[in-house]
Amino acid sequence: MSRLLIVADMEGITGIDRYEQCVRDTDDYREGVQLLCAEINVIAEAARSRGAQSISVIDWHGGGGNIDPQLLDDDISVVPEDLSTGYDLAMLVGFHPMAGDDQGFISHTMRQGLAVAVGGQQIGELSLLAWWLGEHGIPIGLISGDRAATAEADRFFPETPCHTVKRAESWGRATCIPTEQSYEALRARVSRMMEQTGRWQTYRPVLPVPFQLKLRDPNPLPGLIPWLRDGENGWLEGEVEHARDLIDLIDVVSGLINLQQRNNFIAALKDEPEAAPAMERLRTRQIEEAIQTGHWNP
Ligand SMILES: [Zn+2]
Structure with a gap:
């Protein structure tokens, strides 16, 4: 059982x-x-x-x-x-x-x-x-x-x-x-x-976990997280106690990427009188862009 x-x-x-x-x-x-x-x-x-x-x-x-x-x-x-x-x-x-x-x-x-x-x-x-x-x-x-x-x-x-x-x-x-x-x-x-x-195989990580993160698009926000420092070739690096901490940290960085994208969008909307159609166009464009830029090589 x-x-x-x-x-x-x-x-x-x-x-x-x-x-x-x-x-x-x-x-x-x-x-x-x-x-x-x-x-x-x-x-x-x-x-x-x-x-x-x-x-x-x-x-x-x-x-x-x-x-x-x-x-x-x-x-x-x-x-x-x-x-x-x-x-x-x-x-x-x-x-x-x-x-x-x-x-x-x-x-x-x-x-x-x-x-x-x-x-x-x-x-x-x-x-x-x-x-x-x-x-x-x-x-x-x-x-x-x-x-x-x-x-x-x-x-x-x-x-x-x-x-x-x-x-x-x-x-x-x-x-x-x-x-x-x-x-x-x-x-x-x-x-x-x-x-x-x-x-059945258990995969225990070696702790602590030294990690690196790289963002495709320029974004100043993750660099403000105190336990991330600049590494080589545009990678950010740090160390976490547990594998789950790394997942949680990535979620935070993801949130910051979303925030940056939303800020860019709000800035673009300033010249746009019709918000609703602009939102719809943006959504369609986001899907097209995702498909076009998906195979990004870090
Ligand atoms: Zn998925």
Whole structure:
């Protein structure tokens, strides 16, 4: 009997083949949500059939709020980003590769225009999560996503099985394997991993964690954080006690990037008499720009 935690991102979910499906308020987003929930149900069903005692999900994409609980099986709980309650096994589902991976679908690390390194080596969200789980002694049994994401998982966490559901055609477009075929393979992998407890791997980080961050666009705000200092080649650097501290710090830096973008937007709006159409144009332009500049090389 085991308590399973699914950490679900969106970009690497079966059937999601365009960026817009992962962006709130687009026409395509609802479809993305349905695919996300369907895949969680597939995993839950397989885990349940192999004796999972509870199934919890962290909604990792864009800070959460994507999962529609009505589309989930009744016994699945959407839970906050708190690992202190204890889980026996985690699965990282629906992931994308790190910023700068030009073979990846929607490559980025936590947000667009940000790169993260630890000890001088660039890392992605898979590493941040594996280490955060590792700090709490929670092993990982499966990682899924596009081909570049699972290749990244193989590089960093070769002992953990992966499930590849698509390959990128460009930053914002992908070709998925047929949905039923993906679900079938996923069911089989989840069932196997639930039973093969000897293959569950815990990835404890070396603490403290020396990290570097790089922003694509000029932004004076993160430089004001007292525990970040200037490093080489435009990287900011520092050190945190725990892997989770790094995730929290990146969230703060992300917030500062958002603030800067909003300030730029408000400045541009000063000459714009009609705010509503301007907002709409900006949103469309942001999506186009995201697709065009996605394969940024830090
Ligand atoms: Zn995401």
